[in-house]
Amino acid sequence: MSTNWEYDCIVIGAGVQGSFTAYQLAEKKQKTLLLEQFILPHTRGSSHGQTRIIRKAYEQDFYTHMMEESYELWAQLEREAGVKLYRQTGLLVMGPEDSQSYQLYKNNLQKNKVPMAILNRDNFSQHIPNVNLAVGDGAVVDITAGVLYADRALKTVQGQFEKLGGVIRDNEKVTDIKPGPVVTVSTSAGVYRAKSVVITAGPWANRLLAHTGLQLPLKVVKINVCYWKEKVPGTYDVKQRFPCFLLTESEETKYHIYGLPSNEYPGLMKICYHIGGETDPDERDKQTDRSDIDILQRIIARCFPGLVPEPAVVESCMYTMTPDQHFVLDRHPSHSNIVFGAGFSGHGFKFGPIIGKLLCELILGEVPSYDLSPFRIRRFQDQTKSAL
Numbered sequence: 321m322s323t324n325w326e327y328d329c330i331v332i333g334a335g336v337q338g339s340f341t342a343y344q345l346a347e348k349k350q351k352t353l354l355l356e357q358f359i360l361p362h363t364r365g366s367s368h369g370q371t372r373i374i375r376k377a378y379e380q381d382f383y384t385h386m387m388e389e390s391y392e393l394w395a396q397l398e399r400e401a402g403v404k405l406y407r408q409t410g411l412l413v414m415g416p417e418d419s420q421s422y423q424l425y426k427n428n429l430q431k432n433k434v435p436m437a438i439l440n441r442d443n444f445s446q447h448i449p450n451v452n453l454a455v456g457d458g459a460v461v462d463i464t465a466g467v468l469y470a471d472r473a474l475k476t477v478q479g480q481f482e483k484l485g486g487v488i489r490d491n492e493k494v495t496d497i498k499p500g501p502v503v504t505v506s507t508s509a510g511v512y513r514a515k516s517v518v519i520t521a522g523p524w525a526n527r528l529l530a531h532t533g534l535q536l537p538l539k540v541v542k543i544n545v546c547y548w549k550e551k552v553p554g555t556y557d558v559k560q561r562f563p564c565f566l567l568t569e570s571e572e573t574k575y576h577i578y579g580l581p582s583n584e585y586p587g588l589m590k591i592c593y594h595i596g597g598e599t600d601p602d603e604r605d606k607q608t609d610r611s612d613i614d615i616l617q618r619i620i621a622r623c624f625p626g627l628v629p630e631p632a633v634v635e636s637c638m639y640t641m642t643p644d645q646h647f648v649l650d651r652h653p654s655h656s657n658i659v660f661g662a663g664f665s666g667h668g669f670k671f672g673p674i675i676g677k678l679l680c681e682l683i684l685g686e687v688p689s690y691d692l693s694p695f696r697i698r699r700f701q702d703q704t705k706s707a708l
């Protein structure tokens with residue numbers, strides 16, 4: 321076996337998942353190279369923008385459990401780097417009281433003893449002014465939830481990785497991966513050899529996996545990131561302690577709608593629809609579907625009377641969806657030294673530190689800290705194409 325390698329591990333893709341994985345590997349004294357196709361920071365993938373929601377409220381227990389540790393790891397990074405990355409706001413969850421989705425959120429918070437408040441129709445507007453609770457809807461607040469400063473978080477974790485001796489090469493697109501006991505990775509600028517490789521390429525995951533003979537059932541969608549103007553500036557402001565919110569899926573909306581208090585752009589509140597039109601990640605801006613905006617306008621006019629129901633700013637981002645909207649965290653079926661994290665389905669940012677830890681454990685052959693069965697590729701069975 322050749323021992324001619326320069327790195328213990330190469331991580332492909334410097335979004336939130338690749339950056340945390342590289343950082344964890346460097347912490348474990350692994351000589352690590354993080355490769356990124358664009359000049360950092362960039363706005364062409366899934367991890368850019370100033371804010372993301374962090375929450376323990378989930379329909380599934382396993383996410384709530386992982387979030388317990390994720391909060392600790394975010395706080396640890398804040399301490400290590402001396403940077404503020406999280407602001408507690410709470411998360412208001414609203415949805416049809418009798419729907420399965422709303423009940424799962426509510427029961428899961430109660431069962432897992434997450435600090436929470438149940439609001440009723442009588443006290444709702446006292447706690448949450450300027451929001452109309454729809455007839456038949458229930459409301460609970462996940463008190464632990466809040467906002468993560470996304471761009472700042474990426475810069476911070478990449479900086480900590482470099483402080484540990486990690487190497488980042490941006491503006492370097494991976495063009496080929498040759499699996500083997502030593503993996504050869506070719507880029508637009510050179511060739512590198514490593515004992516192992518982690519693929520965290522976000523919307524480009526299948527392009528990279530194709531070099532290893534594997535294809536996953538992933539669908540890339542473009543999200544219209546909409547900002548809505550407050551009629552009276554400050555109405556839904558983070559400084560007024562307005563919470564993040566999540567409207568669970570209903571017959572009318574089909575998918576979740578979520579929002580964050582006005583914060584990054586003064587007087588503008590970010591509210592988005594949890595799906596969008598399918599796109600090629602390299603042609604994102606050619607996808608012009610705005611049917612989500614029609615749905616958002618209707619809901620905003622009804623539930624947020626203090627907002628102008630016309631988006632003031634629309635930015636772009638992408639989700640990489642799996643059929644069940646659960647992540648993919650696994651080892652390559654034919655090459656045990658290739659590991660991948662993909663399909664974060666529009667809710668992966670808050671898990672960044674835990675995903676980094678888990679992918680690092682997989683690469684090092686350690687027992688994963690969490691049960692990975694919901695995330696393994698075998699759940700797709702017929703949908704996973706392998707050319708091997």
Ligand SMILES: Cc1cc2nc3c(=O)[nH]c(=O)nc-3n(C[C@H](O)[C@H](O)[C@H](O)COP(=O)(O)OP(=O)(O)OC[C@H]3O[C@@H](n4cnc5c(N)ncnc54)[C@H](O)[C@@H]3O)c2cc1C
Binds near residue numbers: 521
């Ligand atoms: C509008 C929006 C709102 C969201 N809101 C939330 C939220 O509130 N809370 C939450 O937890 N999550 C949220 N998410 C989801 C979260 O942001 C994503 O799950 C997460 O950012 C995915 O990160 P990633 O590292 O997998 O992908 P990416 O950030 O896309 O990173 C992949 C990287 O790989 C690079 N790459 C690809 N191919 C190559 C190659 N050949 N060579 C080199 N580099 C390559 C890409 O350029 C990219 O930088 C949201 C997402 C969007 C779009």
Ligand SMILES: O=C(O)[C@@H]1CCCC=N1
Binds near residue numbers: 373375576666
């Ligand atoms: O992950 C999150 O918290 C947000 C809100 C719900 C839908 C997806 N992203």
